[in-house]
Amino acid sequence: MLFMGGLAIGQTNSSPKKVPVPLAVFDDNVSAPLTLKERNYIIEAYGDYAEQYVFSKPQMLKSIKQLLRNRILIEKKSNFEKRNEATKLSEVPLFNNYVPELSRDELFDPRNFNPLKYQLEFYSLETKIYNVDGSDYVILIKSQHQ
Structure with a gap:
């Protein structure tokens, strides 16, 4: 404690306690090689940064495989009741840090949607939901901690 001009200045321990985040769990299928679609x-x-930031980084590659194979689901809106609370995909910025000319899909095709193009909340502690504008679909991103 420091005394200055009759005032006592000290450090308090009033900061909130940090809760440890559970380790991410990977499914067995992430050990399989990338498919051509995933690579694309x-x-x-x-x-041009794919090799430097993904392919040469085993943990990053494993995380992306887990995302694409196990954590991202595309479902019909009628099958999901919380769709009204969801963020619209059109409101999510593009992930164009490495490819500035990246563009949004003109038409949504659930079989060929590339979630890596968007700044979706991949690492939230809870499931995130996105409404696909002008379609009957929602995108669900399951937490890596479930």
């Missing part, structure tokens, strides 16, 4: 998604989002 990474290249589309990372461009």
